[in-house]
Amino acid sequence: MAEPALELIGTYVASGSPSSVSFTSIPADYKHLRLELWCSSLAARTWYVTLNNDTAYVYIFRSLLFSTSLSNSNSTGSNFGVYAHRSGGNGGTTIDIKNYADTVTYKNISARGGDYGGNGVHTEGMYDYNEGTITAVNRVDFSATTAINDGSTFALFGVKG
Amino acid sequence: MSFELVEKIEVGSGGVSQIEFTGIPQDADELVVFFSLRGVTATNAYGSFMYFNGETSSANVDYRIGYGVNDLENVTYAADANYYNLLGIQGGANYDDTFGSCILNFKNYTASNSDDPVIIHQGGASAETASGQYCSYGIGNYKGGAISSFKIVTSNASNYAQYSTAHLYKLTYA
Numbered sequence: 001m002a003e004p005a006l007e008l009i010g011t012y013v014a015s016g017s018p019s020s021v022s023f024t025s026i027p028a029d030y031k032h033l034r035l036e037l038w039c040s041s042l043a044a045r046t047w048y049v050t051l052n053n054d055t056a057y058v059y060i061f062r063s064l065l066f067s068t069s070l071s072n073s074n075s076t077g078s079n080f081g082v083y084a085h086r087s088g089g090n091g092g093t094t095i096d097i098k099n100y101a102d103t104v105t106y107k108n109i110s111a112r113g114g115d116y117g118g119n120g121v122h123t124e125g126m127y128d129y130n131e132g133t134i135t136a137v138n139r140v141d142f143s144a145t146t147a148i149n150d151g152s153t154f155a156l157f158g159v160k161g
Numbered sequence: 162m163s164f165e166l167v168e169k170i171e172v173g174s175g176g177v178s179q180i181e182f183t184g185i186p187q188d189a190d191e192l193v194v195f196f197s198l199r200g201v202t203a204t205n206a207y208g209s210f211m212y213f214n215g216e217t218s219s220a221n222v223d224y225r226i227g228y229g230v231n232d233l234e235n236v237t238y239a240a241d242a243n244y245y246n247l248l249g250i251q252g253g254a255n256y257d258d259t260f261g262s263c264i265l266n267f268k269n270y271t272a273s274n275s276d277d278p279v280i281i282h283q284g285g286a287s288a289e290t291a292s293g294q295y296c297s298y299g300i301g302n303y304k305g306g307a308i309s310s311f312k313i314v315t316s317n318a319s320n321y322a323q324y325s326t327a328h329l330y331k332l333t334y335a
Contacts (some may be wrong), residue, residue: 005330006164015283021283032171032195062285062294070236072229073175074294098197098262104324108262112298113285120296126259134258145304159195161169161328 003017005160006034012154014039016125017147023156028101031161035095037082037113038151041144048079049095051107051127051140055079059118061109061125067118076129082111083121090152096159100137107137164193166330176320180327181312187329194265198251199322200315203261204280207251207261207286207295207321208316210244213303215310217332218219219243224280224301231292245303249295250284251321260325261286261295272307 007030012021026033039047050059062074063081075081077100082093093113099105109125114120128135142154170180185192198209208231220241227236228248238245250263263284270278271330279302286295315321 002165004163005166028291036231060287060294062229062296064227064298065235066227070227070229070234072234072296076290091327093220094193096262096264098195098260101327104258104323105197106258106287108260108285108287110262110264110283110285112264122283122296124262124283124287124294124296126287126294129259129287129289143255159328159330160166160325161195 003160007158007160009158011155014151014152017150018022018079019147020141020143021148026138026140026156027158028136028138030101030158031099032159033097033100033140034157034159035140036151036155036157037142038090039094039154040090040149046081046083046145046152048081048143050079051137052057052135052139053141058128059125060129061123063121066120066133080109080125080127082123083113083119084113097137103134106134122145162331163198165331167215167331169329170327172228172321172323172325174323176241179312179314180321180325181310182329183310183311186331187307188311190334191332192267192270193330193332194263194267195328196250196263197260197288197326198263199260199325200251200317200319201322202319203315207249209251209313210312210316211247211310212244213308214305216305217243219305221305222301222303224299226297226299228295228297230295233258245280245301247282247284248299249286249297251286259287259289267308270308277302277304277306
């Protein structure tokens with residue numbers, strides 16, 4: 001049998017209403033990273049992602065929202081926003097970071113998910129777009145506008161390639 | 162469940178005109194592809210066309226794709242097309258070192274029980290301006306039976322640039 005190409009790096013289940021979740025010292029042994037979120041907080045549906053604890057103005061992305069109608073928006077900022085839930089219920093999101101460990105390409109980020117209210121969002125974006133540097137990713141942080149509800153689950157996988 | 166790498170393609174210096182996977186094993190339930198793509202032309206070449214089983218003139222593909230770019234969002238569809246249109250998955254050469262991306266799933270790719278394979282893609286073209294970013298999501302069917310090979314070419318017949326990558330995985334449910 002071929003070697004498995006998907007390996008669990010770490011899992012975090014929220015307790016004590018944390019304000020953020022971090023995966024640090026991510027090994028560079030894989031080709032891509034995949035993050036699976038099943039989570040909720042008390043308020044907004046948007047979650048904020050940063051890479052390498054970098055909160056400079058280095059994220060750029062566009063989102064396609066499927067709600068009662070189709071809409072899209074773009075943003076640049078100091079974090080990468082993904083939809084994962086609406087207040088009062090969990091939502092799920094899958095995030096892929098391609099070629100995360102190399103130093104020759106800017107980092108693609110894909111996020112797709114939705115919330116219990118029936119809204120689906122697909123977001124594509126890029127990290128480090130205006131710094132002029134290309135950086136390998138070794139850390140991912142998540143936060144919401146309010147405390148993260150206990151039981152929210154975050155799983156980080158490495159994808160071999 | 163198992164998730165295994167089938168093949169990887171990493172484009173070298175000089176680029177290539179197409180990226181192709183052939184001889185795809187028929188012993189899994191689903192295929193998953195990770196693309197990171199960039200064109201070599203000075204204009205943005207946001208799309209790629211995907212052909213199946215060596216067919217370039219057949220009419221075996223149906224698809225419907227939602228996309229957003231600038232202040233526009235739209236849905237496009239085609240019936241009996243000869244390719245699947247991977248809208249908005251490719252970075253343009255006028256943005257340094259930016260690569261578009263795509264996650265592609267082929268469900269029921271072996272056409273078990275005579276049902277058609279299902280194509281699902283989500284992608285986006287990176288750009289160093291917010292207005293240039295592209296985002297797309299689509300679903301389609303391939304009506305020509307099991308998928309044993311597929312290839313992509315750029316929509317403007319240019320080359321894929323160095324460091325473009327494609328990784329093909331197979332997923333087995335049981």
